[in-house]
Amino acid sequence: MKYLERRVVHGVLLLIAVSVLCFLFSDLAPGSFFDEMKLNPQISAETVAALRSQYGLDQGLSVRYLRWVKSVLRGDLGYSFAYNTPVRSLLVIRARNTLLLTTTATLVAWLIAIPLGVWIAGRGGAWEDRLTMAGTSFFLSVPELVVALSLLYWVVRTHALPAGGISSVRFDDLGAWAKLCDLAAHLVVPVTILVLASLPILIRHVRASMVEVLRAQFIQAARGHGIGRRRILFHYALPAAANPLISLFGLSLAGLLSSSLLVEVVMGWPGLGPLLLEASISRDVYVVVGAVMASTLFMILGSFLADVMLVVVDPRVRVE
Amino acid sequence: MRRLGYSVTLLLVCAVVGSASSAPRPAEPGEELQISDHPAGQYGGTLVVAQRSEPKTLNPVTAADAPSREVIGRLTADLIHINRSSQQTEPALAKLWTLSKDGRIFTIKLRHGLRFSDGQPFDADDVVFSFQLYLDDKINSPQRDLLVVGGKPIEVHKIDQYTVRFTLAQPYAAAQRIFDSLAMMPRHLLQNSYQQGKFTQAWTLTTSPAEMAGMGPFRVKQYVPGQKIVLERNPYYWKADRSHHRLPYLDQLTFLFVGNEDAQVIRFQAGETDIISRMSAESYALLSQQASSRGTELFDLGPSLEYNFLVFNLNDLSSKKLAGIAAKQAWFQDLKFRQAISAAIDRDAIVKLVYAGRGAALWGNVSPSNKFWVDQSLPHPPRSLEKARELLKAAGFSWRGDALLDPRGQAVEFSIIASSSNTQRTKMAVLIQDDLSKLGMNVHVAPLEFRDVVNRVFQTYDYEVSIMGLGGGDADPNPEMNVWLSSGGTHLWHLGEVKPATDWEAQIDQLMQKQMVTLKYKDRKHLYDQVQEIIAANVPYVFLATPDVMVGAKKSLANFKPAILDSNTLWNVDELYYWGPASSSGARP
Amino acid sequence: MAARRKLMVAAIFLLSLHGAILFAGFVAPQDPAVQNRDFPFVPPTRLHFVDAGGRIHLRPFVYPWVARRDGLYQYEESREHEYPLHLFVPGPRYLIAGCLAAHTHLFGVEWPAQLFLAGTDNYGRDQFSRILFGGQISLAAGLLATAISLFFGLFMGCVSGFYGKWMDESAMRLAELFLVLPWLYLLLAVRSFLPLHVSSTQTFLLLVAVIGTVGWARPARLIRGVVLSTKSRKYVLASRGFGASNAYILRRHVLPHTYGILLTQAALLVPQYVIAEVTLSFFGLGLSEPMPSWGSLLASLQQYNVLVSYWWMFAPAIALVLVTIGYLSVANAFEQQLQSDSI
DSSP states (O other), X not given: OHHHHHHHHHHHHHHHHHHHHHHHHHHHSOOOTTHHHHTOTTXXXXXXXXXXXHTTTTSOHHHHHHHHHHHHHTTOOOBOTTTOSBHHHHHHHHHHHHHHHHHHHHHHHHHHHHHHHHHHHHHOOHXXXXXXXXXXXXXXXXXXXXXXXXXXXXXXXXXOSOOSSSSOTTGGGSOHHHHHHHHHHHHHHHHHHHHHHHHHHHHHHHHHHHHHHHTSHHHHHHHHTTXXXXXXXXXXXXXXXXXXXXXXXXXHHHTTTTTTHHHHHHHTOOSHHHHXXXXXXXXXXXXXHHHHHHHHHHHHHHHHHHHHHHHHHOHHHHHO | OHHHHHHHHHHHHHHHHHHHSOSOOOOOTTOOOEEOOSOOOOOOOEEEEEESSOOSOOOTTTOOSHHHHHHHHHHOOOSEEEOTTTOOEEESSEEEEEEOTXXXXXXXXXXXXXXXXXXXXXXXXXXXXXHHHHHOTTTTOTTGGGGEETTXXXXXXXXXXXXXXXXXXXXXXXXXXXXXXXOOOOHHHHHHHHHTTOGGGSSOTTSOGGGOOOSSSEEEEEEETTTEEEEEEOTTOSEEOTTOOBSOOOSEEEEEEOSSHHHHHHHHHTTSOSEEOSOOHHHHHHHHHSTTTTTEEEEEEEEOSEEEEEEEOOSOOTTTTOHHHHHHHHHHTOHHHHHHHHHHOOHHHIIIIISTTOEEEOSSSSOTTOTTTOOTTOOOOOOOHHHHHHHHHHTTOEEETTEEEOTTSOBOEEEEEEETTOHHHHHHHHHHHHHXXXXXXXXXXXXXXXXXXXXXXXXXXXXXXXXXXXXXXXXXXXXXHHHHSTTOTTOTTSTTOSSOSSHHHHHHHHHHHHHHHOOOXXXXXXXXXXXXXXXXXXXXXXXXXXXXXEEEEETTEESOOOOSSSSTTTTTGGGOEEOXXXXXXXXXX | OHHHHHHHHHHHHHHHHHHHHHTHHHHOSSOTTOOOTTOTTOOXXXXXXXXXXXXXXXXXXXXXXXXXXXXXXXXXXXXXXXXXXXXXXEEEEEEETTTEEEXXXXXXXXXXXXXXXXXXXXXXXXXXXXXXXXXXXXXXXXXXXXXXXXXXXXXXXXXXXXXXXXXXXXXXXXXXXXXXXXXXXXXXXXXXXSOSSOOHHHHHHHHHHHHXXXXXXXXXXXXXXXXXXXXXXXXXXXXXXXXXXXXXHIIIIIHHHHHHHHHHHHHHHHHHHHHHHHXXXXXXOSOOTTOOOHHHHHHGGGSHHHHHHOGGGGHHXXXXXXXXXXXXXXXXXXXXXXXXXXX
């Protein structure tokens, strides 16, 4: 219990530190949201100054920060100047879109990595190993940016799949099944990019930990008992190999809100990434702080969940 | 009994559905519709348009950004409207107006019997209320400053139910142009929130459509955050075609939010959107390759009204700690130095490489497409490096090897800042850097984030040279007052002047003030020509180029009349319709 | 020893790549900043062995590009005259190591033909030369940032592993914080308060400093692990018994164990940081014109018309992938070497 309590306290402290840093940086970066209006010769400087004070942007950093903390405790994450709506409703929608993308990608990646990694480890052949290493090395070497641009190029050239966005124009006129198909079609390219970015590492780790476990004596014993290969792999070896994999899964969970920024921006997926980029460029402070806090929260929760899962799954950890 | 019950219910249901549906209503007695002057079309269809970014709000009084104004413009109507094609004013909600002899009093007569999109009547009370909103200094509408003439806000008086009088503090040229895009707001819906001081929170994107109403051709039907906003026909719209069929023809207008120009192009190419507006020349070239096969047509409307220029920091820097820049101002303040830079810049390369040939070089702030106001007699000197070198020599500069030295022997080195998000201006900066290096100047290009550029140019003055763009709002010179008046807020090269810093700036002040109160066009043109000549002679800005306005639409869209002024493609959306067999959803009154 | 050989092969590949980039002035046929304004977006120059008449030449040659009237940026080869490829030709001036001026280039063709091996960009600048010069910046950024990260990582890892308790706790919490920072925003802020005389070296160094400082957390954790395990070894305890100071133990016993990790981490981090610099430049947050960087070269692909019509603008991606492959193979080989060493 003490351990969990400490983790919670650490998490809260981290959130506070991140929020302070965010405010600090937003203050350091010059200019404010209303600067764009200064360029319009028909709007006078007094009007711009009045708008700034109306939104409280001319007050000191600490005043603004404290006001924000007070409102967060009430459940209100602040107001977006750009969208003129509360930050929370904005974040919820965008976070939902991002989570749709990343959870699909994470599921697909893990569902491919585990059986594949286990099978390769199980085969134990030299050429399978070399092929895996070569294949994963190749995909590891190609940066996500390049993969994203190449897939976009292919899609745009062949018109095989929608080239961006989350739904087609006539989405609302489609029936339920057609809507699902449309969503799936839009998910294919971004999910592929994310999967290609994470799969190589996952496969390597699964294979590595399985290989190590398969050398253990209890596996030899199981083989000696005549237990079938598939059963040995999935029922005996995999749970023992699960420890590092669960930490890795925790990392996947932690990155659910933040890992897809590049993909979302390149593919025009309306998630948290483009919102954060646009808000930080237009100095929409409360949106930035809210988005960063949300992804920090996920990171903390993800690693926390991983720890909990570890305790549940691996009896060796419980003994410690 | 039961059958009667059924038919009564059916009737009630029909009545309810009928009043909620957006089918155009038959003309009512006493309603004075504006008759549109174009060939009659047919009802039906949905128009889909892609926008680069989401609108921020649907509140016409507080909206400042272009995407919001684009959507709001279709939901609202103004008293007097500038016809985007002819660039002249025409009656809108006001059926006629009179101007007093001294040019200060405007009396406007409204059309009778008009209704908002929710069926409530429109009259002078709504006009007075609307102007209250625009002029309220707690709301801080961006359009408030347009209504402050001669230092005093315009006065609005209701004369009777359909007559309103506006009093200006001083005569104002082209005063009727002020009324364009000032949307008339429904008093019955907003009076309460205004009195409670909550007006600025009203009419956000998530407000339910039942709480909003306007006099525009469309009303809000649905908003899907991050994706689109759908507008449906306003059944009470006050315009009709020559056959007295109430406009608009279209059933629905959908705005998709796609994020950037490339996504717009992709969607248009795929046939998902029907109109594409303000594309770049490369997109134009790309789309024109397949235009005919895809049933679309592209239009190059000629140069736009905006102007891009180099501005030198001539601000008074004594109070700020910018000694390095202050030393360089010795160069910037030398007229021959600025003229040399202007002579050395390859404007043709800018038009060719930045605008892919679809643009026009500029030597003044008035674009060649602004036929009413451009001074045709202004010289357009071709690029000449020799002339530039002569000018520099005459100013006391010299060369050591390749490097240019100023009269005191310092190497000429400075940086040009430009907004990194505006690829065209950054490209211009790169070309200019190369051009000036041929004169021996060591120029750095510093693409900075947009708000940072604005901050440096307007606030801290921490910059040396910047590339900026202005203009494009209206063809008339009045919106440019703040740019050219020495006390103006966008007098970028020297902000915050208490009195004009030079003689020629004083001259410009006088001329601009005079043209603002001169009522006859010919006299105003003469004055404005003089302003343009003074600007050309003194080079406070080195003007560069302007892009063409390029748009595209499906061939099946009729009555499409794109224009150079905003909104380039949708300004006459109430007259647009689709060719082809009448759609089943079309209802004839 | 297979591991040794793999290491040699990977190292040679990497060294030759770095060599070409280091001597970019010599290898590149053109000056990366020169704008050939009549040739924007020219496709890569084709090397021919067989001419229009059907004769085979032993020495490859090129035909100059000529603009076509129709369409935007359309070119065709003018087959009037062949221009053979020569080695060690005179060309635009460049500086070796920033001070010696030289004129000889590895290969080139006679004027008016121009060798655009990877085509040109919007201003008519030779992409191949820009990729080589851009590599100098991107690779240098990666290497320097790695050095900074490893330096901080080593320092923090040793401190927290060695001294333990509250130092360890606070160092690890700090590491978590760094892993979670909004580094994009940080970069926007830092970039915009640069003094206006934004000399490219200053921006470059600052960029490198930020990328490096943000990334110390992961190596720190690994080093801390090694330090913890070494700290409790028996010979270290024995050393302490003999009165060795902390500094001595760190230097003599603990640090040597970290070298393996440091090398592998270095080989892993360099490509990551190169990619980080490329991503930042891609978003426009990197060096200013006309300094090329692979990221700013790839940034033009964000425009749809460039993505679709000018495929040669993808070339920097190939360079990036080659560098990443090189470093990752070296890292792999190191790891295998370490494993075989420790067995």
